[in-house]
Structure formats: structure tokens, C-alpha cells
Amino acid sequence: MTAPTGDEATTTGLGVLLRKLVLATLSILGVGYVLVDAPIILLLANAILQIPISSQENIAVISGRILFLMAAIVLAIVGVLFIINGVQFYERGSVRGVAFLSVLLSSIYLLCLGVGATLLLSAITLNTVLLIVSPILTMVGAATYVVPSRRFQLVGSVVSVAGGILLAIGILSTPLLDLAFGWGIPFNGPFMSMVTLESVVVVLGPTAALVNSVFSERLEHRPLTRIFPLIIALVYGIGLFIGSLILSFSFWNQIWKAPWVGPFHGLAQWVMSVVVFWSASLVLLDVAGIVLVVTSCLGFVFVAREYAQL
Secondary structure, rough: OOOOOHHHHHHHHHHHHHHHHHHHHHHHHHHHHHHHHHHHHHHHHHHHHOOOOHHHHHHHHHHHHHHHHHHHHHHHHHHHHHHHHHHHHHHHHOOOHHHHHHHHHHHHHHHHHHHHHHHOOOOOOOOHHHHHHHHHHHHHHHHHOOOOOOOHHHHHHHHHHHHHHHHHHHHHOOOHHHHHOOOOOOOOOOOOOOHHHHHHHHHHHHHHHHHHHOOOOOOOHHHHHHHHHHHHHHHHHHHHHHHHHHHHHHHHHHHHHOOOOOOOOOOOHHHHHHHHHHHHHHHHHHHHHEEEEEHHHHHHHHHHHHHHHO
């Protein structure tokens, strides 16, 4: 048995470091999702209880917020799955099964938001239709993609790309969380990232699946199939960091004004405490964004070394 060369040892060491960083990133991101969703669940539940069942319009608003509440619970579960994904990737180097479940739950989450937005707006608009249709296409595409046939994988990834494009348009056009709270604060996108960059990510995700289905069987193109996930991680990490930072500062700006003016003026003390916890928990997503960017940059180095050895 021969000792590894300098390049092999470096690449192996870098691979182990990357696995540890992926585990740390997904764990921090998963815990961040759970902590951020906890105050959202409490505030939505309180808002639902404050609305009297006195008219059909109020019933529609209650139904819409209940769907948003269900969506927040599902996203917290997705956060737990992120942690499981990280552990599975660290131990086995593969996350196929749990990743598929994460995609399905994320699609259900988006579907709840789309239907809830339709009820809160009391009208069916093009944007809400996109938010309803796109997760359905994503679920169909994901279910087709996992079939062990290259033809099905191609069809599934193309359907998912179409769903991602429609979802990006819906995300850019509809301030979802502001529909539920009405605070006039620049909320992030559905997955807690900056809206513009998140819309890019939901298109790049299925595009990466399409590239993988086309080139995965060719050894010389294997680095290409790994570049797209790294680009997604880089864009999402930047959006997560910037978006969480802006939202946190927006919260504190309104909390500072709460005794006199603003959307938090007159809120109960316990509600204000929940909002403060929400703003503080965003720090964890900031950290996750930074670690995600570092991980993606090291990933590019790893892919470059792998490509050089082909």
C-alpha cells in the first residue's frame, strides 16, 4: 500500500474538511429555520385568535393565516430535515432519500403559502396562481426525477425548471409574509433569504438537477455537475446573510420606535418579546450564510483539484 501523494493528501484532507463544513452549515441552517419559525408560529396563532368570526371576509382571512401557520410548521420540519441531511452527507456522502423528502415538504410549504395568499387577498391573481402551480410542478418533477431512468430524470428536471421559473416570478411579485402581518417591513423570501437572490436560487436548483441528469454518466463532466450546487450555495448564502441582516435591522428600527409610532406601537408586551426573539434568532441565519459562502468557496477549490486530476 503506497502513501498518498501531496496532491492526493491535500484533496483528501480538503474533502474531509468540506464534509465537516457541510454538516456545520446544514445544522446551523436547520436550527436557524426552527428558531425563526417558532416566533412566526406564535404571532400567527395570536393573530388568528384576534379575528372575530363575524363575516365571510374574516373567515377568509382566518383561513389564509391558518395556512400560513401550517406553512411555518412545515418549514420548521424542513429545518430538522436539513440537520438530518447534514449528518447523512457527513457519514455517507449522499443525501438522496432525505433530500427528496425535503423537496416535497418544501413544495407543500410553498403550496400552503400560495393558497393562503389567495385567501388573504380575497382574489385569485396571476401571482398567487404561480405560487400554487409552481410547487405542484416541483413535486411532480421531483417524483419523476427519482425514478431510476435517465429519460424520467430528464423529464422530471425539465418540469422542475419550469416550476422554478414560475416560482421565481411569484416570489418577486408577492410579499408573502407582509400579507400575513401587514407591518410594511422588507421581509425575506419564503426560505428566509433575500428575495431577489432567492428567486435566482429556485431556478438554479432544478437547473442543477437537469445538468446532473445530462452529464452525470460522463466522468470528464463530473466536475461540471458539482459546480452548480456550489453556485447555488454561494448565491443562497449571500442572500441569506444580507436578507437576514436587513430584516434584523428593520425589526430593531421599528422596535426602537414602538413606544411612539410604527407597526409595533400598542402591541402587548409578550408580543414585543416574541418579535425581539425573532430579530435575535436571525443572527443564526447570518452565521449560516457566512459558513455557506465559505463552504462553497472551498468547494470550488476541491472541484478545481478534481478536474486537474482527470
